[in-house]
Amino acid sequence: MTKTAAIIGGGVIGGGWAARFLLMGWDVRIFDPDPEAERKIGEVLANARRSLPGLSDVAMPDEGQLTFHETMAETVENALWIQESVPERLEIKQSVYQTLQEHCLEDAVIGSSTSGFKPSELQEKAQRPEQIVVTHPFNPVYLLPLIELVPTEKNSAEVIDKAKEIITSIGMYPLHVRKEIDAHIADRFLEAVWREALWLVKDGIATTEEIDNAIRYGFGIRWAQMGLFETYRVAGGEAGMKHFMAQFGPCLEWPWTKLMDVPEFTDELVDLIAGQSDAQSGHMTIRELERMRDDNLVGMMRALKQTNYGAGALLNEQDKRLGKPEVVVDKPIVTVARAVPLDWTDYNGHMNEARYLQAFSDATDRFMEIVGCDAEYITSGGSFFTAETHIRHIDEVRAGARIRIETTCLMGEGKKMQLFHQMYEDDRLIATGEHLLIHVSLETRASSVPADHIVAMMEKIASAHAALPRPDGVGRSIGGKK
Known part of the structure; x- marks a missing residue:
């Protein structure tokens, strides 16, 4: 409900x-x-x-x-x-x-x-x-x-x-937050940095853009994936946090900041800050700035997904909660269902051709998992290698579009597996990918016969799909029809 x-x-x-x-x-x-x-x-x-x-x-x-x-x-x-x-x-x-x-x-x-x-x-x-x-x-x-x-x-x-x-x-x-406190936790950090930044501008030490550069080109990216304490623990080297605190603790008594001394919010200071900020970003509208921010955040957090760290680990856990499409073998199997990320698009404003291959590769990986060639099986020494690929780019698709890949198993016997992927946005066909894969031994790097349970599942799906209408474009060569 x-x-x-x-x-x-x-x-x-x-x-x-x-x-x-x-x-x-x-x-x-x-x-x-x-x-x-x-x-x-x-x-x-x-x-x-x-x-x-x-x-x-x-x-x-x-x-x-x-x-x-x-x-x-x-x-x-x-x-x-x-x-x-x-x-x-x-x-x-x-x-x-x-x-x-x-x-x-x-x-x-x-x-x-x-x-x-x-x-x-x-x-x-x-x-x-x-x-x-x-x-x-x-x-x-x-x-x-x-x-x-x-x-x-x-x-x-x-x-x-x-x-x-x-x-x-x-x-x-x-x-x-187990004990209530003014401004909670995160805003207390932000307020401290904000106060120091005001002084740096007022005293003519740095402009608003230079302060932003100090954050976004340095510790801001570092903080995004490790936070404060873990960052300093790493800074302590093999000796860890104790060494860091022993080395840098005395700095707390040095006059490095003016955190407890707030500059007066005079008209002059407000005009100085506002003027520098306009010079820094006034050439962009708020929506353009928001989209730039969003593009950067998505790119950073998707990168963090690859290492399963920081915000990326949270995103991976959410993906697990959302789950994968149900497998039904008597029709083309939905192997990918997702949105096109911002970082998959190119200068033409649509999905880059390399990402079509990535999407079809993800579909192949999912199909391998379905037939039993999963992470555990691969660890045991067997896998499929792609021998040949043919992709047709039929229509364009843009960031945020929800795509679906339906996979037909054209052949699944012995060492060979031939897959035909069809990518859709709703009912609109976007692209097709035909892929021939060979089972190999990861020890010898030579072709080998898959385990019995994989052969049985491939044959079961291939037999069911043989009764379906043959997808348009199977066997197509570049510029030709078949």
Whole structure:
């Protein structure tokens, strides 16, 4: 059964929450009195549809239904999760909770996107304080996985566990902040860096662009995959963290920062910061900057998937939860179902030809797994090598498009396996790939007969597929017909 999330406040953060839930298969109901809310959320959603599905290498859930509502009462109807993202004014938030709790399910989780208020402050005037927690995200919510989950002693273990389960189910990471504190955890780091950066600009030591370069070309990338403490542990070499702290600990007493001394926010300082920022990025629109940001984040996180590290490990776990298409052998087998990632496209704005081969290679790998040539079997010393490939590029496909590869086994006997892959976007044929594979011994690197269970499964599928209509394009040569 489709689950429902209610979004109260559809700004940048609320829109990001809506996109995250919607693309993870939830129905989403939105309340926002802004007459431009539908347009603004539609633009955020367009960016999310373009980028988020590309983080998964398996089929995403079917997108949920998005609706806009005139009242909060109507919005929260049957919602299991309610995300409040209204302006950062305590009296507004407390008033919103009073209205929500008059109409929402008593076991719904009410999460606040607040970056500044503690949950005890949010709960002060609530009918059911145990229902309210802080669930502080990071922009863009539809891509970045961190959620700071901050409860109080009034929240039961069951409420906390439910919040963690739902956050995890939509591909995010619930960081359980066990004691409430102003600005939670991550924003305290950001505030410290922000204060130091203001001084560096004010004192004429660096421009806004130079400070950004120091982060994005250096420790920012390092932090993205290791965080702070693990980075410093590595910096300590073989001796580890103790050596690092012994070596660099005295630096804490040196006048390296002005973190406890905040510059006055004068008009001159604001103009200086704003002017340098305009010079740095003013040539790009906000949407262009967002797309650039999204492209970079997807590329970094997909790279982290390959090493199963940091955010990449979270994405791989989400792929496992989403699962693989069901195998039905009496028709072409769906071996790949996924979206085209941003980093699969080229200068023409469509999928690069090398990625067609990668997609068909992934389909072959999945078919090998289906017939029993899986990771365990390969470790034992047997595998299939591709001997010949022919790909036809029939139509173009762009980033974010959901593709499906259906595989027909044309031959499966002895050492040989011949596969014909057909790539579709919905019912539109995009490309075909015909592949001849030979079973080999990884010890001798010579052709060999597969194990009996693989031969039996190949023959079973090949026999079933022989009764199907022969796919168009089988045996095609370049520029020819057959």
